[in-house]
Amino acid sequence: xxxxxxxxxxxxxxxxxxxxxxxxxxxxxxxxxxxxxxxxxxxxxxxxxxxxxxxxxxxxxxxxxxxxxxxxxxxxxxxxxxxxxxxxxxxxxxxxxxxxxxxxxxxxxxxxxxxxxxxxxxxxxxxxxxxxxxxxxxxxxxxxxxxxxxxxxxxxxxxxxxxxxxxxxxxxxxxxxxx
Numbered sequence: 001x002x003x004x005x006x007x008x009x010x011x012x013x014x015x016x017x018x019x020x021x022x023x024x025x026x027x028x029x030x031x032x033x034x035x036x037x038x039x040x041x042x043x044x045x046x047x048x049x050x051x052x053x054x055x056x057x058x059x060x061x062x063x064x065x066x067x068x069x070x071x072x073x074x075x076x077x078x079x080x081x082x083x084x085x086x087x088x089x090x091x092x093x094x095x096x097x098x099x100x101x102x103x104x105x106x107x108x109x110x111x112x113x114x115x116x117x118x119x120x121x122x123x124x125x126x127x128x129x130x131x132x133x134x135x136x137x138x139x140x141x142x143x144x145x146x147x148x149x150x151x152x153x154x155x156x157x158x159x160x161x162x163x164x165x166x167x168x169x170x171x172x173x174x175x176x177x178x179x
Contacts, residue, residue, distance in 0.1 A: 005079070005107045005108070007034065007107070007149075008036060008107070009030040009109075012114070023047045025139045027064060029142050033150070035146065037065055038062075038065070039070075041067060057163050074124050079106050079108055080106050080107070080108050080126040081111060082098060082108055082109070082125065082127045083121050084142060085130060086135060089127070089129060091144065099148075110146075112142050
């Protein structure tokens with residue numbers, strides 16, 4: 001979001017043939033709820049076009065990148081790392097500390113996995129954070145984390161260069177072209 005340090009999301013653990021929708025939805029959730037970019041492992045890079053298409057149609061800015069080595073990307077990150085995992089500390093116990101660092105100008109990398117996450121991720125993280133200690137979706141954990149970080153302000157974001165906008169309605173659905 002404009003005026004804030006970078007907030008990126010690193011997607012780990014993409015399983016080709018199984019996680020296409022999940023990886024796409026991680027990227028779309030990152031975009032919709034305030035991240036500046038999502039970085040996908042090589043095996044997930046095929047999802048880039050679907051995420052870019054939404055950004056092209058509904059506005060940005062938002063970037064999609066890829067990495068050959070997600071663990072090396074993580075180790076080279078210049079900022080703080082928040083690993084979203086059900087094994088972490090409860091979000092309500094650490095969200096203030098994370099927000100304080102972000103508000104002070106520290107770039108954040110939110111890491112979400114699927115399947116077995118390498119232990120290096122737990123070691124490299126400044127915070128291992130759980131939105132719940134029950135099994136759940138990485139999409140859900142990312143959404144809750146971003147909403148807590150921005151305290152709901154991301155929901156009022158203005159989108160640049162949008163070709164289409166959703167018109168809020170109590171019943172039905174409408175998408176309008178921007179003139």
